[in-house]
Amino acid sequence: MPAAALPAVPASVAAAALREGNVVWYSALDAPALNALVQRFNATHPGITAQGLNIGSTRIGPRVMTEENAGKVNADVVSGDQLSISQLVETDVLAPLGVTPPPQLMKGSVDPQGRWIALFSETTVVAWNPEKLKADGLRPPSSLADLGKPEWRGKIGIDAAAFNWDQAVLLTQRNGADVVKRIAG
Template sequence: MTMSTFSIRGTFRGAIAALAFSTTMGLATAQAADAITAYTSYEEDEIAAFLARAKEDMPDLTVNVLRLSSGDLHARILAEASNPQHDVIWGWAVTSLIDPRIGELTEAYSPANIDRIAPQFRDPNGKWFATTGYMAAFCVNDEVLKAKNLTMPTSWADLVKPEYKGEVVMPNPASSGTGYLMIASILQMMGEEKGWQYLKDLDANIAQYIKSGSRPCNAASEGEFAIGASFALRAIKNIAEGYPITMVIPSEGAGNELEANALMAGSKNKDAAKRFLDWTISDNAVNEYYNWKEIVTATGGTMPERFKSAGLPEDISSVMWKMDFAWSAENRARVLEQWQKELER
């Protein structure tokens, strides 16, 4: 008999929630299960689905999970640097993971079947590998376009056209990871001088900067504005729910963030931790990722039809901007300070 427990505590609106998920053998004759602790920034529903799949393959492994937002998790890992309380990092932003201070706490490990992950999605030194991620996309309301006789935008360059004045909403990069990856990708694509000028030109057409990464898509879906700069999965979900929108992936390339995994050097349960990391690129894991993520880096698995019908290409790397994650991490504070000074309202 297998017994599972799943509990949630904390504040969701404060972006801090701790989850504990454990799977243990209920029979007295069963051997004691292996146990690990994973720190993650995956969403609560994603964690539950992924670990339900993991239980199918590893019923004897106990996985205790602490879930925090990327920034809060970064602070916690650094605070615990002298005495890490976890065995693995799981599904955490690469922009955070490449901090050299974090790198000192991790250990190189090449999971079984690591070749399923293309080199561009893993650390050259083997310190981390990314399995999932998310990317920028526009949610464009077809009915608003028709009513106002507007053309369908296809690029970031299109969004500065005078016809879209007051019709564009996008996330505030100071509060939204999606918003920051958009700003960072624009500055990387265009170079800083042209990039900042573009952002000022774009600002003339922006109706609102919204704190959430998903809300711009929802606002466009509901017809409040013509265009919501958001992320692809939100667009795919809203299309599936029947909203009259088209998902547009900017032709220059979509800014993106990868969610990566790593082994902690200080883990006291390395065999179990490595077993879990091996599982994260297994067939069962990859198939479940496709239910939740627009970016799945591992080969194999099947992209859901609703993703393809919404306009997501099966080869997602063909539309992803090749982000310089080190630049994004190193310049985050400076970029946000300049954006808040010159553009926030």
């Protein structure tokens, strides 16, 4: 989004950031992307130092909740997948952003209570080798539910840490919990 389309930071927020002098960002972005963004922020915001912590999405929610229970949340900003952010919403750890989001954002990409904004949307891709399917006597799946059928058992691979896969199945498939159980075997 062009800089001109972004909302202005309220003067009180800018003054508080300058007084504090640093911003801590827990992010699931890959390290090169996070480091580049931190460097850009530091170059364009003199007097405020951004510190990025590259942490996997599955660790963001538990870490912030542990810090909250200990009485000191170190992160000023968190970015991660829907599951990690929804954990923080459910436990009421996130504070409202305090800015009005730009109207160009897609419907549903802004929390009605102002606690989060979706910056990007991830897709999950299901890919297959047509030659292998043919050799195994399988047809391409027509839905995620097909992957839970007995003939697919032992023939698919899913990243065990990719909770967004399970979440996608739960949210998009009728009887999603049953589909997840069948796929897990």
